[in-house]
């Protein structure tokens with residue numbers, strides 16, 4: 083257990099790529115930083131003594147006010163397709179990689195501050211983040227991680243007195259984001275479109291060596307690695323769909339090369355189910371609507387393959403053929419994973435051809451009646467396989483009861499045909515259908531408290547989100563749909 087920040091086992095490997103890929107930059111200090119929350123569980127996983135998180139030294143370093151011993155801070159260069167349009171230069175405009183930690187198991191972890199002040203890639207923006215968006219990102223990383231969905235996480239959440247101008251004046255905050263790497267599809271796009279193709283292979287090799295070492299010896303390691311990235315991306319999006327998570331800004335600069343959920347901006351967990359829900363208030367055309375996430379994931383993978391064509395074959399025609407083959411992997415993985423997720427959520431033990439009808443029937447019914455997504459799936463475990471109208475409280479969630487009863491009869495028949503044991507099935511279903519997700523109104527309450535300097539609500543929420551499938555007496559309100567006055571919370575890109 084590491085008990086001093088002077089002894090962090092840093093291994094700043096990304097620096098070995100050279101300065102074509104990043105710029106050195108120090109964080110800008112914050113005024114009167116205050117630790118709003120620290121993630122003891124993540125610290126322990128990294129091998130850090132959780133007591134370290136509450137030292138003045140930790141606060142100063144992770145606010146960006148003091149250098150991390152052994153750290154060589156950088157901001158990385160990337161580009162990206164934003165809302166379908168290519169933007170030739172983005173880069174970490176407000177994220178600064180303090181250093182890379184090598185844990186006892188040999189795994190590399192980025193310690194990256196978000197909101198740490200301007201970098202050479204800030205363009206006209208201030209390099210800062212506000213408390214509101216930082217609390218949302220801090221909570222969401224944990225929420226997804228504990229739902230078993232790959233995600234970046236955060237080690238600390240620090241607020242400060244510095245004013246930050248958004249629609250109004252807010253206060254600055256900085257989180258320390260943690261992931262094996264924050265590299266994105268856009269890190270390849272920048273070099274492809276600048277015609278600096280010689281920069282692609284070193285970057286791919288770095289990623290393979292550090293994060294996909296099992297592929298290193300393969301003859302066609304770049305092809306096999308891309309196949310893996312595409313598969314992980316497809317699987318990730320299937321997992322999002324399965325919990326009603328809407329990312330909101332699926333630009334290629336927000337697509338992780340490891341298949342992690344990356345950049346929590348205007349995301350949302352759907353309450354009343356609208357399959358075409360648009361969580362980002364600024365997404366006028368619904369490009370990133372919930373129902374479009376799978377096809378956007380596919381399109382993003384096609385952009386990654388375009389940018390890595392020079393790695394696939396020296397002959398352009400052959401490279402395109404390989405890319406097309408690789409892209410087919412997306413649909414195959416997505417379908418396989420999505421079907422498995424819906425079956426598990428419905429408690430269907432075996433795969434059958436008619437399952438699609440049953441699954442779609444349930445989703446369409448939730449959509450038509452705007453039933454609460456999370457609650458409806460959770461209550462599905464109360465359905466017994468025999469007996470008329472044996473649906474427990476789920477029936478109360480439904481608007482069109484005739485439609486529901488017809489669907490229920492088919493569902494029960496299917497369950498009986500599996501010789502299903504009600505209690506055992508309920509247990510299985512309750513382990514995959516969460517009762518607590520990070521609903522917008524819950525995050526909002528934590529934000530309002532954090533803006534008053536109180537972190538109790540963050541802790542309470544994290545308690546529930548760390549075991550999202552475990553019902554806790556006294557916390558029923560956290561599992562319920564939002565009260566009417568909180569149903570219209572809109573979240574923009576402003577952060």
Ligand SMILES: Nc1ncnc2c1ncn2[C@@H]1O[C@H](COP(=O)(O)OP(=O)(O)OP(=O)(O)O)[C@@H](O)[C@H]1O
Pocket residue numbers: 172173174175176177203204205207208209210211331335336344345346347577
């Ligand atoms: N306040 C800001 N100051 C400087 N750059 C910013 C700011 N907000 C966003 N950017 C930059 O604009 C681009 C797109 O922003 P986006 O909201 O997708 O990213 P982000 O939330 O800042 O960061 P990340 O993707 O690392 O989570 C990125 O290059 C980002 O660094």
